[in-house]
Amino acid sequence: MTDSILIHNCTLAVTAADTLREDGWLLTRGDTIAAIGTADTRTQAETTEATTIIDAQGKMLAPGLINGHNHCAMTLFRGLADDLELAAWLTEHIFPAEAAHVNEEMVYHCSKLAAAEMILSGTTSVADGYFFEGQAARAFVDSGMRAVAAQGVIDFPAPGVPDPAGNLEAAARFLDEWQDRNPRITPAIFAHSPYTCSAATLQGAKRMAMERQVPFFIHAAESRQEQEMIREPRGTSPVRHLAALGLLDPDTICIHGIWLDEEDLDLLAQSRAGVIVCPQSHLKLASGIAPVSAMLKRNIRVGLGTDGCASNNSLDMFREMDILSKTQKLHTLEATSLSARQALRCATSSNAEILGLGKTGQLLPGYKADLILLDMQQPHLSPCYNQDLLVYGASGADVRSVIIDGRLVMHDKKILSFDVEDTMREVRRLAGAICEHQGRNRG
């Protein structure tokens, strides 16, 4: 018998219709949404088929959120170095900490901690990029999440790739290991940036991604300093540099996209490359504001992510949607420039499309059963006039139950797929080692 979950008595947040529907129900069959409706359209058949029935009285059912950009293992560095400029943050704190503390065990446990945080806050899919990415993929499999897991490529010695000459081979080995292995895991390649990878590395990485038909990610146009670092030797912008190398196409995903001029925007629009923005990281590192409403006006495909939690420091996508919408209002000084509903789409259906997740991120029959239930009977969510409250009022802490790929992975705020206490213990042990190491360095 195929597993089937019936959720009933809920409010439906149907982003396609931009409306709330009360007395809703939804039936999953295997990994898919089989049917959805309101009380008047329900028959005995749904109850008969269901192997699990959830009475969701007082709760809102929404598509699981998709985190379009994360470095999951960096949970270990959460709060280790705050309130610093990007360059100092990276070169004086994050890169040294990574050199000393990143290993296979660390990536597994710390990615699993990120998965716990994401599931608890209603995120059902993540696009991750890091090193030892096989361990991150293993953590996503064990936690029950859906993920695009991208192996990092950089022309510097990196965790697991001490000699950068071997960075593409390492990526190839990762793809060999993870392609067609688990239906919830899409392996991919993450070239770090135009300023840390040579033209040959970038083109080699993109060629491999095309041959293997996997997504290709790259950080681009994040900071003013990056602009200078590209302009000096190349006489052009980061995005024009990528375009000139033939890297922009619908399977390339540019992360950040803050410092863009008109010509850059034209190139992104023409190429159909995706852009994932991370507004809280952009604020915290003083990078700027990505011109999202301008991008959406040009039909550039824009998604949303949290970035690694060392530069945020939260993986709560509700918070991220809220800040996306609010910072766009600031950027344009127009309160109408990006609505709550547009922010919700960036974090669900747009992310799904950009990341190549297929039918994911919407409450529609035939779509993946990636679902969340939020408790709306709380003071801070009262009254509820419409689903904009998901963006401006709700937070991840309001999520009570999570279904991924048709499987209940969290219920009543308890993660069912793995032992979270055990993961927190492992990460605390690793954090203790960092404190000891820093103590020694200071002493």
Add this chain to the structure above:
Amino acid sequence: MTDSILIHNCTLAVTAADTLREDGWLLTRGDTIAAIGTADTRTQAETTEATTIIDAQGKMLAPGLINGHNHCAMTLFRGLADDLELAAWLTEHIFPAEAAHVNEEMVYHCSKLAAAEMILSGTTSVADGYFFEGQAARAFVDSGMRAVAAQGVIDFPAPGVPDPAGNLEAAARFLDEWQDRNPRITPAIFAHSPYTCSAATLQGAKRMAMERQVPFFIHAAESRQEQEMIREPRGTSPVRHLAALGLLDPDTICIHGIWLDEEDLDLLAQSRAGVIVCPQSHLKLASGIAPVSAMLKRNIRVGLGTDGCASNNSLDMFREMDILSKTQKLHTLEATSLSARQALRCATSSNAEILGLGKTGQLLPGYKADLILLDMQQPHLSPCYNQDLLVYGASGADVRSVIIDGRLVMHDKKILSFDVEDTMREVRRLAGAICEHQGRNRG
């Protein structure tokens, strides 16, 4: 016997020392913090004196947050009109809704709903400004909160003051009723703004506040439109207008303070007037970013508030601290411009000082026992290297227990001081009336 609470086994967030102290304990006596220390300094005397003992293993003890600006009753309008320009939002949505739906009963229940949201998210004091403010004060008394409750004064017909000629008399009656009535309630006067009050009204309101020795609030320098509205008839800026009228002194609190030039900053610094900023409201209404780091450099006293939740739409001061720090980094494009610890001070000790709350907002003996306990044993708060995590990682949902004025008003996320379900029911009923009214208007 005086009530006394002993909290032990907690981590202490001591903002004065900017450090974390493990194995902490704190003893309250009546409404005051009697003693604080770590395990090595504890004696049997503390256990003997305590009438209640709380084992706070895995929790962090912090001063209760202070919300420096709110229109509490506006919880009723949460999400009623999002993604709109300030002028359209006010004149087409909020003012008509207020005209139709604000009455004594509404202010009581909706302020109590705000109190529930604030207590649940770790806010122990609030500075409120609205009409029928006596009902708001009653809600704060009944909920157990500490509050500065300010009666609104405006030269337009307002709830409870149909003829603006009577606005100062209404304020005087409110002060008569609430001065020296309850140790947790400080009554005050809130003149709406330089563009909605005549010079005579502003000076009359300030004179009354001075005579009665109560705080005087005014919205000022919020939007570009306001600048124009003042510059046209007066040829000057909002802050210079207030200064010229003799309104700026240490007992005047300017709310917003976004559009300030060098001369405005000088006037604020010289006068020692307080400024309360509301960064999320400033983003959502596309007003701008207040120059907080510039103000702090000039020793201007800056505090933090959420604004009414129709323009935020959350009353979670943790979220507000996070966004304060992050938007300052953006504003200056320097990630060092405002630290997590400065944000924490704005929301605690600075707010206490500006609002005239005396010894409140710090974990020190002799200070008011306004305390919160946060559950730190959660994935999104792991690992914890320092107390910056309160700003960049925590949210109001992490607060487990709240003590105000030495009284336990929330424990294990359950509010003990009043029936929150009952309040939510009342507000839902009022919201239902708004939907019906709007339906009629549409139909």
